[in-house]
Amino acid sequence: MKVKVTLHGGLRDLLYEDMGKSGEPIFIEFPFKRSIKDLIQSLGIPHTEWGEIYLWGKRAHPWEIINDGDFIEVFGVPDPSLPLGNALFICDVHLRKLAKRLRLLGFDTLYNPEWDDGDLAAISHEQNRILLTRDRGLLMRNSVNFGHLIHHIHVLDQVSEVINRWKLSKLIKPFSRCILCNHILDSVPMDSYLFENRCKPQIPPRVFMWCTEYHYCSLCDKTFWKGTHFLKLKEFCTWVESS
Ligand SMILES: [Zn+2]
Known part of the structure; x- marks a missing residue:
């Protein structure tokens, strides 16, 4: 089976290295039936990072099964909205500094180095928290509804990335939350x-x-x-x- 995929809105930058970063579209061959979601994630792009999908120019559902020769277009999330209007976050074990900075700015941010990927996905799902991580595999879990693959390495850039993505600058409340435990001060x-x-x-x-x-x-x-x-x-x- 062979399909043609075009990625829009910066999604191409998220491709696994061996997929190549230039040239459009991408032609992908695989020997079994699979959904659009499964295919796109296999390229290295978690479902939290993409928005609308089109199959032969018509809006498609991620779970649709692909047929041989299909042409698929995938768009990035154009204007991400906060889950239920709330800026709630949970950071994975590698983003301790980001968690502290977000708390410093007053954002409700959970962090616990003892939580494994299953815990993080479950808490994110149950509490409608945006899961922040640099681990694509974690975001690809089906239970994760809201998340973001952090692109930057340095913490200040990471904070800026989060603030800008959800346009949070007007919600900043310094000294309102404990940086150690997230409790309201x-x-x-x-x-x-x-x-x-x-x-x-x-x-x-x-x-x-x-x-x-x-x-x-x-x-x-x-x-x-x-x-x-x-x-x-x-x-x-x-x-x-x-x-
Ligand atoms: Zn505290």
């Missing part, structure tokens, strides 16, 4: 019982002398303040919004 008034008993003992005297704004994670029992990191964070937010 409480803003703690300095005249409160909580501040006196839980926060104050954690604050170095040199910080206490000038800082008047503190945040507290009740799960980690940890106090955060807008110290020198905050200026870097503001610069970082500005950079993300402008990139």
